[in-house]
Amino acid sequence: MENPYSIQNISIQSGDDRVEVSPFFTYIETLERNNQKNDGNVKSHNHSNLFQVTIIEDGDVSFDNEGKEQRIDYPCVILIPEGKYHSITYHKPTHGFMMLMSLESVNESLKQLPAEFTFSNETSIVSEEIAPYDFEDILALCRSLHHKMIQKDRGSLVIKKNYSVLTLLVILNSLRNAQKPNFKEKYAESSYLYKYKKMIREEVDAAGKVADYAKKIGITPTHLNRVCQQLVNKSALEIMHDNITLEAKKHLMHTTFSVTEIANILNFKDPSHFSKFFKKNTGKSPKFFKESIQ
Missing domain, CATH: 2.60.120.280 (Regulatory protein AraC)
Known part of the structure:
Protein backbone atom coordinates (compact mmCIF):
# COMPACT_ATOMS: atom_id res chain seq x y z
CA MET A 1 0.00 0.00 0.00
CA ALA A 178 -29.03 25.64 4.55
CA GLN A 179 -31.37 25.38 1.57
CA LYS A 180 -34.31 24.48 3.82
CA PRO A 181 -36.94 27.18 4.60
CA ASN A 182 -36.43 27.29 8.39
CA PHE A 183 -32.63 27.38 8.25
CA LYS A 184 -32.20 31.03 9.33
CA GLU A 185 -34.28 30.54 12.46
CA LYS A 186 -32.38 27.39 13.47
CA TYR A 187 -29.05 29.02 12.60
CA ALA A 188 -29.71 31.96 14.92
CA GLU A 189 -30.55 29.67 17.83
CA SER A 190 -27.57 27.37 17.29
CA SER A 191 -25.22 30.34 16.96
CA TYR A 192 -26.03 31.29 20.57
CA LEU A 193 -25.01 27.83 21.76
CA TYR A 194 -21.85 27.94 19.64
CA LYS A 195 -20.82 31.32 21.11
CA TYR A 196 -21.57 30.15 24.65
CA LYS A 197 -19.55 26.94 24.33
CA LYS A 198 -16.69 28.83 22.70
CA MET A 199 -16.57 31.35 25.57
CA ILE A 200 -16.58 28.75 28.35
CA ARG A 201 -13.85 26.74 26.55
CA GLU A 202 -11.61 29.77 26.10
CA GLU A 203 -12.02 30.92 29.70
CA VAL A 204 -12.64 27.97 32.01
CA ASP A 205 -13.89 29.60 35.20
CA ALA A 206 -15.63 27.73 38.03
CA ALA A 207 -16.84 31.09 39.34
CA GLY A 208 -18.38 32.05 35.98
CA LYS A 209 -22.09 32.84 35.86
CA VAL A 210 -24.52 31.88 33.11
CA ALA A 211 -26.11 35.34 33.32
CA ASP A 212 -22.79 37.02 32.52
CA TYR A 213 -22.18 34.82 29.48
CA ALA A 214 -25.75 35.36 28.25
CA LYS A 215 -25.25 39.13 28.54
CA LYS A 216 -22.07 38.93 26.42
CA ILE A 217 -23.97 36.95 23.77
CA GLY A 218 -26.80 39.49 23.82
CA ILE A 219 -29.66 37.33 25.10
CA THR A 220 -31.29 36.64 28.48
CA PRO A 221 -30.23 33.70 30.71
CA THR A 222 -33.70 32.21 30.19
CA HIS A 223 -33.26 32.34 26.41
CA LEU A 224 -29.80 30.76 26.63
CA ASN A 225 -31.12 27.96 28.83
CA ARG A 226 -33.98 27.31 26.42
CA VAL A 227 -31.57 27.08 23.47
CA CYS A 228 -29.30 24.68 25.36
CA GLN A 229 -32.22 22.46 26.36
CA GLN A 230 -33.61 22.40 22.83
CA LEU A 231 -30.31 21.63 21.08
CA VAL A 232 -28.39 19.40 23.52
CA ASN A 233 -30.97 18.58 26.21
CA LYS A 234 -28.87 20.17 28.95
CA SER A 235 -29.07 23.43 30.87
CA ALA A 236 -26.46 26.13 30.32
CA LEU A 237 -25.08 25.42 33.80
CA GLU A 238 -24.77 21.69 33.07
CA ILE A 239 -22.83 22.46 29.88
CA MET A 240 -20.51 24.75 31.85
CA HIS A 241 -19.97 22.09 34.52
CA ASP A 242 -19.24 19.44 31.86
CA ASN A 243 -16.59 21.73 30.39
CA ILE A 244 -14.99 22.43 33.78
CA THR A 245 -14.96 18.69 34.57
CA LEU A 246 -13.32 17.91 31.23
CA GLU A 247 -10.65 20.55 31.82
CA ALA A 248 -10.01 19.19 35.32
CA LYS A 249 -9.58 15.68 33.90
CA LYS A 250 -7.04 16.97 31.37
CA HIS A 251 -4.96 18.53 34.14
CA LEU A 252 -5.17 15.39 36.29
CA MET A 253 -4.24 13.13 33.37
CA HIS A 254 -1.58 15.17 31.58
CA THR A 255 0.08 17.48 34.12
CA THR A 256 1.89 17.17 37.43
CA PHE A 257 -0.21 19.89 39.07
CA SER A 258 -1.50 19.12 42.54
CA VAL A 259 -5.22 19.16 43.36
CA THR A 260 -4.73 22.54 45.05
CA GLU A 261 -3.00 23.97 41.97
CA ILE A 262 -5.72 22.70 39.64
CA ALA A 263 -8.39 24.19 41.91
CA ASN A 264 -6.63 27.56 41.62
CA ILE A 265 -6.23 27.29 37.84
CA LEU A 266 -9.95 26.59 37.41
CA ASN A 267 -10.83 29.40 39.85
CA PHE A 268 -12.49 27.33 42.58
CA LYS A 269 -12.68 29.17 45.90
CA ASP A 270 -10.74 26.37 47.62
CA PRO A 271 -9.48 22.78 46.99
CA SER A 272 -12.31 21.32 49.06
CA HIS A 273 -14.93 22.92 46.82
CA PHE A 274 -13.11 21.58 43.74
CA SER A 275 -12.96 18.04 45.19
CA LYS A 276 -16.69 18.05 45.99
CA PHE A 277 -17.52 19.38 42.51
CA PHE A 278 -15.33 16.78 40.79
CA LYS A 279 -16.71 13.85 42.79
CA LYS A 280 -20.29 14.97 42.16
CA ASN A 281 -19.68 15.03 38.40
CA THR A 282 -17.47 11.94 38.03
CA GLY A 283 -18.19 9.76 41.05
CA LYS A 284 -14.49 9.90 42.01
CA SER A 285 -12.34 12.26 44.02
CA PRO A 286 -9.60 14.07 42.05
CA LYS A 287 -6.93 12.12 43.95
CA PHE A 288 -8.56 8.74 43.26
CA PHE A 289 -9.11 9.66 39.59
CA LYS A 290 -5.43 10.57 39.15
CA GLU A 291 -4.24 7.41 40.89
CA SER A 292 -6.56 5.21 38.80
CA ILE A 293 -4.97 6.31 35.51
CA GLN A 294 -1.34 6.00 36.58
Missing part, protein backbone atom coordinates in the same frame (compact mmCIF):
# COMPACT_ATOMS: atom_id res chain seq x y z
CA GLU A 2 1.28 3.45 -0.90
CA ASN A 3 2.93 5.54 1.78
CA PRO A 4 1.22 8.98 1.90
CA TYR A 5 4.38 10.53 3.31
CA SER A 6 6.55 9.72 0.30
CA ILE A 7 8.26 12.49 -1.66
CA GLN A 8 5.96 11.73 -4.59
CA ASN A 9 2.79 12.45 -2.68
CA ILE A 10 4.22 15.54 -1.02
CA SER A 11 5.03 16.92 -4.47
CA ILE A 12 1.35 16.64 -5.40
CA GLN A 13 0.54 19.32 -2.88
CA SER A 14 2.17 21.86 -5.18
CA GLY A 15 0.10 20.80 -8.17
CA ASP A 16 2.35 18.19 -9.79
CA ASP A 17 0.01 16.40 -12.21
CA ARG A 18 2.69 13.90 -13.21
CA VAL A 19 2.06 11.84 -10.09
CA GLU A 20 -0.87 9.46 -9.82
CA VAL A 21 -2.89 10.03 -6.66
CA SER A 22 -3.73 7.08 -4.46
CA PRO A 23 -7.48 6.74 -3.70
CA PHE A 24 -6.42 6.68 -0.04
CA PHE A 25 -4.53 9.96 -0.25
CA THR A 26 -5.33 12.24 2.68
CA TYR A 27 -3.28 15.11 4.02
CA ILE A 28 -4.03 17.66 6.72
CA GLU A 29 -2.07 20.35 8.51
CA THR A 30 -2.93 23.22 10.82
CA LEU A 31 -3.18 26.72 9.40
CA GLU A 32 -0.59 27.77 11.98
CA ARG A 33 1.86 25.36 10.34
CA ASN A 34 0.77 26.40 6.84
CA ASN A 35 1.31 30.05 7.76
CA GLN A 36 4.72 29.37 9.27
CA LYS A 37 6.20 27.29 6.46
CA ASN A 38 5.01 29.75 3.79
CA ASP A 39 6.12 32.88 5.67
CA GLY A 40 2.55 34.17 5.75
CA ASN A 41 1.96 34.00 2.00
CA VAL A 42 0.92 30.85 0.12
CA LYS A 43 1.64 31.66 -3.53
CA SER A 44 -0.87 30.97 -6.30
CA HIS A 45 -1.04 27.27 -7.18
CA ASN A 46 -3.48 24.49 -7.98
CA HIS A 47 -3.82 20.78 -7.25
CA SER A 48 -4.28 18.10 -9.88
CA ASN A 49 -6.44 15.13 -8.91
CA LEU A 50 -6.96 16.55 -5.43
CA PHE A 51 -9.72 18.45 -3.63
CA GLN A 52 -8.80 21.01 -0.95
CA VAL A 53 -10.84 21.98 2.08
CA THR A 54 -9.66 24.94 4.18
CA ILE A 55 -11.35 25.42 7.55
CA ILE A 56 -10.81 28.81 9.20
CA GLU A 57 -11.78 28.95 12.88
CA ASP A 58 -10.47 32.45 13.54
CA GLY A 59 -7.77 34.88 12.41
CA ASP A 60 -7.34 37.29 9.52
CA VAL A 61 -6.63 36.11 5.96
CA SER A 62 -7.07 37.19 2.36
CA PHE A 63 -7.99 34.53 -0.18
CA ASP A 64 -7.29 34.85 -3.90
CA ASN A 65 -9.57 32.79 -6.12
CA GLU A 66 -8.11 32.77 -9.64
CA GLY A 67 -7.16 36.45 -9.49
CA LYS A 68 -10.08 37.68 -7.37
CA GLU A 69 -8.93 38.52 -3.84
CA GLN A 70 -11.18 39.01 -0.82
CA ARG A 71 -10.82 39.28 2.94
CA ILE A 72 -12.30 36.24 4.68
CA ASP A 73 -14.77 36.40 7.56
CA TYR A 74 -14.49 33.56 10.05
CA PRO A 75 -15.58 30.96 10.87
CA CYS A 76 -15.75 29.68 7.33
CA VAL A 77 -14.95 26.78 5.02
CA ILE A 78 -13.33 27.14 1.59
CA LEU A 79 -13.94 24.32 -0.90
CA ILE A 80 -11.40 24.23 -3.75
CA PRO A 81 -11.93 21.72 -6.59
CA GLU A 82 -8.99 20.30 -8.53
CA GLY A 83 -7.26 22.59 -10.99
CA LYS A 84 -8.48 25.86 -9.44
CA TYR A 85 -5.71 28.40 -8.85
CA HIS A 86 -5.72 29.96 -5.41
CA SER A 87 -3.49 31.68 -2.87
CA ILE A 88 -3.82 32.82 0.72
CA THR A 89 -2.21 35.62 2.72
CA TYR A 90 -2.14 35.51 6.51
CA HIS A 91 -2.39 38.93 8.16
CA LYS A 92 -2.19 37.60 11.73
CA PRO A 93 -2.09 34.22 13.51
CA THR A 94 -4.95 32.09 12.20
CA HIS A 95 -6.40 28.85 13.53
CA GLY A 96 -7.93 26.05 11.50
CA PHE A 97 -6.93 23.33 9.07
CA MET A 98 -5.99 22.74 5.43
CA MET A 99 -7.01 19.31 4.13
CA LEU A 100 -6.27 17.64 0.80
CA MET A 101 -8.18 14.56 -0.28
CA SER A 102 -8.45 12.29 -3.30
CA LEU A 103 -11.29 12.76 -5.77
CA GLU A 104 -12.46 9.26 -4.89
CA SER A 105 -13.01 10.43 -1.31
CA VAL A 106 -15.03 13.40 -2.61
CA ASN A 107 -17.22 11.07 -4.65
CA GLU A 108 -17.78 8.84 -1.62
CA SER A 109 -19.05 11.86 0.33
CA LEU A 110 -21.39 12.89 -2.49
CA LYS A 111 -22.86 9.38 -2.72
CA GLN A 112 -24.15 9.73 0.84
CA LEU A 113 -26.33 12.72 -0.10
CA PRO A 114 -29.66 12.79 -1.96
CA ALA A 115 -29.35 12.72 -5.73
CA GLU A 116 -31.05 16.12 -6.06
CA PHE A 117 -28.25 17.83 -4.11
CA THR A 118 -26.12 19.81 -6.56
CA PHE A 119 -22.48 20.53 -5.85
CA SER A 120 -20.68 23.33 -7.67
CA ASN A 121 -17.42 22.63 -9.44
CA GLU A 122 -16.30 26.18 -8.63
CA THR A 123 -14.37 27.35 -5.58
CA SER A 124 -16.85 28.07 -2.78
CA ILE A 125 -16.42 30.21 0.34
CA VAL A 126 -19.12 29.29 2.83
CA SER A 127 -19.70 30.86 6.22
CA GLU A 128 -23.30 31.54 7.21
CA GLU A 129 -24.38 28.36 5.43
CA ILE A 130 -22.46 26.24 7.96
CA ALA A 131 -24.47 25.84 11.16
CA PRO A 132 -22.33 26.43 14.30
CA TYR A 133 -22.97 22.94 15.69
CA ASP A 134 -21.83 21.48 12.35
CA PHE A 135 -18.71 23.66 12.44
CA GLU A 136 -17.86 22.22 15.86
CA ASP A 137 -18.16 18.70 14.42
CA ILE A 138 -15.97 19.68 11.46
CA LEU A 139 -13.25 20.99 13.78
CA ALA A 140 -13.44 17.89 15.98
CA LEU A 141 -13.04 15.61 12.95
CA CYS A 142 -10.10 17.67 11.68
CA ARG A 143 -8.38 17.49 15.06
CA SER A 144 -8.80 13.71 15.12
CA LEU A 145 -7.54 13.36 11.55
CA HIS A 146 -4.56 15.61 12.29
CA HIS A 147 -3.71 13.48 15.32
CA LYS A 148 -3.81 10.35 13.15
CA MET A 149 -1.70 12.05 10.50
CA ILE A 150 1.15 13.06 12.80
CA GLN A 151 1.31 9.49 14.11
CA LYS A 152 2.49 8.43 10.62
CA ASP A 153 0.87 5.02 10.93
CA ARG A 154 0.69 3.40 7.48
CA GLY A 155 -1.83 0.88 8.78
CA SER A 156 -4.46 3.55 9.32
CA LEU A 157 -4.71 4.84 5.73
CA VAL A 158 -8.32 3.70 5.45
CA ILE A 159 -9.19 5.35 8.77
CA LYS A 160 -7.65 8.64 7.63
CA LYS A 161 -9.54 8.48 4.36
CA ASN A 162 -12.78 7.84 6.23
CA TYR A 163 -12.15 10.88 8.43
CA SER A 164 -11.73 13.07 5.34
CA VAL A 165 -14.87 11.61 3.74
CA LEU A 166 -16.89 12.21 6.91
CA THR A 167 -15.54 15.76 7.31
CA LEU A 168 -16.59 16.70 3.78
CA LEU A 169 -19.92 14.95 4.25
CA VAL A 170 -20.71 17.08 7.32
CA ILE A 171 -19.84 20.21 5.32
CA LEU A 172 -21.95 19.23 2.31
CA ASN A 173 -24.88 18.12 4.46
CA SER A 174 -24.75 21.46 6.26
CA LEU A 175 -24.93 23.22 2.88
CA ARG A 176 -27.92 21.06 1.96
CA ASN A 177 -29.69 21.95 5.21
